[in-house]
Amino acid sequence: MAVVGEIFLERETANDEDGVVVAVHVDSGQAVKSGQPLFDVEHSKATMEVCASVDGFVLHELAKGTSVTFGSRIACVVDAIDAHGSAPPSPAGASQQAKAPLEAARISSGDKPSVGTAAASSSPAGGRRPKLSRAAAKLADQFGLTGADFMVDLVSTADVRKKIGAGRTSAQTLPGRREAAPPLTVEALSNVGLAERISPRKSEEISLLQTGAGNTTQSTLGVRIGKIRSRREAGDTFQGKILDLVVFEASRLMKQFPKLNSAFSENQIFKYSSINAGVAFDSGAKLVVYGIENSNAKSLREIREEIEDSLDRYLSDRLSLREMTRATFTVTDLSASQMEFVLPILPARQSCIIGVTRNSKEEFSTYVGFDHRVTEGREVALFLDQLADRIASFDRQTMATEPARCFFCETSAGDGLNDDKRGLLKIVRPGGDEVLCCNTCWLGW
Structure with missing residues (x-):
């Protein structure tokens, strides 16, 4: 058994971050064909139809009224399923996503790991094998952390940073990051x-x-x-x-x-x-x-x-x-x-x-x-x-409200340089704006 397709909620509007499932056309575990409608999701502008991308068996945890985030993975399609409507055990070395295909529906768009980039960590007690994205695994390795240190099945860099932050002193900082300013509190600034x-x-x-x-x-x-x-x-x-x-x-x-x-x-x-x-x-x-x-x-x-x-x-x-x-x-x-x-x-x-x-x-x-x-x-x-x-x-x-002055030298029309009473010239600068210019500046050009 293997995951043959993943279904993401594509963004259709820049104004919304989330949508609401208003219809579920296919139950989890049901066979589907490519292009078959699966869900209807409503946002502020319209209702969008989400369809299967490949043939197979769809797995999801959605129901009418479920809130979903644009950009997140909301379902997946596998190539086989057992008689009870769930994915059968995978042989050794099979994809962790195939073992837990519904994990993606619980991950927000900011935490989802890239497909095919996860690296397995050591197994904690009970046989659970958390997955780390490549970025999360690299950061965790710098601090000597493994999958056994996390209580979630799919570990993001945010999870790693949170774990590191809980155990480090105020003098320590994450690699390549400046220490953040102290959290804002109402006591710190009364006008928050x-x-x-x-x-x-x-x-x-x-x-x-x-x-x-x-x-x-x-x-x-x-x-x-x-x-x-x-x-x-x-x-x-x-x-x-x-x-x-x-x-x-x-x-x-x-x-x-x-x-x-x-x-x-x-x-x-x-x-x-x-x-x-x-x-x-x-x-x-x-x-x-x-x-x-x-x-x-x-x-x-x-x-x-x-x-x-x-x-x-x-x-x-x-x-x-x-x-x-x-x-x-x-x-x-x-x-x-x-x-x-x-x-x-x-x-x-x-x-x-x-x-x-x-x-x-x-x-x-x-x-x-x-x-x-x-x-x-x-x-x-x-x-x-x-x-x-x-x-x-x-x-x-x-x-x-003041006497007219030369834009370049600020000489006014009544100053000695303009005793001939000729006043100031109105000229147009290269940018298109009109300014005043005295006779001296004009002849000086």
Whole structure:
């Protein structure tokens, strides 16, 4: 007897992780033909029909009302069955999947081993022979574990990591993995909201990221904002910078992108109930992140004043522990030096950090480092687009209430260079945006 076919629940919609069996057309152990309908599974968009892929005898544990996960193995087809409707004993050396063909129906998509890649472990007491996927077997071998150490019949890497974690000290880490931040608790952060358990699909994606070449779950995306006029007087803390504006606009956007104002812990996403923008300070001796409490409810002027005050207290080492641990996302300003790119690293218990840079053309860019376990690149790209548009829009509004100035040298129409009263030229830049140009800059070209 051998397994001749496996039946997986294929994904038909990106919106659903699970479906519900609404009809079972064939009992377990019954002979089936290739293409014969076996089950009907309903999801949010429609009802899908699951059919046999080969001729044989189907084995399953499904009933009407059973919840099934897309991507999981829900049944298998064998080439023989005994008179009692169950698979007969297999000869020595037969596939473990043939001995226990229904194991797959109890495995979620994030834990299922690859077909034909399992490696048998030593037999525990009672004759039970657990199977380990290749990845699980390799990891288990590094820690001296065998199949006898597990109480499940099909062992995944998650099972191995759980077993290792239960027996290791806090100083030990898994091969190729960084020690995770301590689990989030309500006592640790009072503004932690309700937890959202991640889906099986997301669990599988996280596993792939952690075992890939990069061995990381952080990604980074960036966007060029362009030139934003310096709205500061000489000697001002924010002269030539847009840190305050980024904090102001990003805080207001967080209500639309709550996953960027969240944290990942214990396979769950914790969404913060308040928005506290963190500002990174680093004088070269100590990097800290000061949290502006309820930053989304504060005006630009209030944010500027609080940043200036906290910077003074940071330099005199007077910030409290609570002020340095309450941020729910962070902004780090690197625009004091000219650079083209930054890869901002996420602080503990956050899923978003925004880096601000300025290149040689005096144009600003923003980069978002984000936790891929919490959100997706598409959502971060949308956030960046809206943030850049808000910053540019704010600058345009400010220009409308001030004297017209040259985009390149910021000379106003009333300055000495324009005493001939010719005013400013309106020109179109290569990107299509219209700007003002003084006579001196125009002739200088």
